[in-house]
Amino acid sequence: MPVSGELYKQLGRAAAGAVCIVAAYDRTTDAIVGLTMSSFVTLSFDPPMVMFALQQNADSYASVVSSRAFGVSLLACTQSEVASLFALKGRDKYERTSFAQGHSLHVPLIPESLAQIECLTVQILLSGDHAVVIGVVEAAQTQAGEPLLYYAGQYGTFRPLQAEEGAPTDR
Numbered sequence: 001m002p003v004s005g006e007l008y009k010q011l012g013r014a015a016a017g018a019v020c021i022v023a024a025y026d027r028t029t030d031a032i033v034g035l036t037m038s039s040f041v042t043l044s045f046d047p048p049m050v051m052f053a054l055q056q057n058a059d060s061y062a063s064v065v066s067s068r069a070f071g072v073s074l075l076a077c078t079q080s081e082v083a084s085l086f087a088l089k090g091r092d093k094y095e096r097t098s099f100a101q102g103h104s105l106h107v108p109l110i111p112e113s114l115a116q117i118e119c120l121t122v123q124i125l126l127s128g129d130h131a132v133v134i135g136v137v138e139a140a141q142t143q144a145g146e147p148l149l150y151y152a153g154q155y156g157t158f159r160p161l162q163a164e165e166g167a168p169t170d171r
Contacts, residue, residue, distance in 0.1 A: 018147040019149065036087040050117065053130040053131070071102055071108050074115040076146065077157045083150075
């Protein structure tokens with residue numbers, strides 16, 4: 001028997017990776033659609049692939065899963081307002097945000113993000129109340145900076161633990 005909803009919510013307290021915006025163009029209207037995502041991960045080096053899980057009741061669900069390509073913008077720690085905006089439902093977020101265009105693919109990207117990744121959708125797996133979207137990385141740009149992270153319902157940054165005195169620092 002699966003665990004209770006309340007216990008399962010506690011499992012969600014695991015620190016997520018970098019916060020990103022996944023965005024695409026709607027195939028019918030060419031309007032930008034997108035949302036904040038913390039489930040984005042690399043999947044394969046050869047070929048270079050990434051994946052994310054998308055809730056089926058998300059506003060942008062139909063547009064993202066039917067899109068042939070998507071852009072991923074890994075946000076810098078200074079972009080928490082963008083993350084909060086794209087966590088909301090509705091179209092207002094698109095009018096309040098400027099976008100860059102992918103160099104290789106027709107995908108929207110968030111300017112000044114730490115990484116801008118252009119992907120072709122290659123597979124969609126339905127699992128529970130989510131779809132797992134898998135893409136091949138066709139192009140990417142990165143810049144130095146601190147990533148925006150998500151933990152226990154809050155945005156933050158990473159701070160390395162201090163090495164204990166006398167502990168080995170080389171592993």
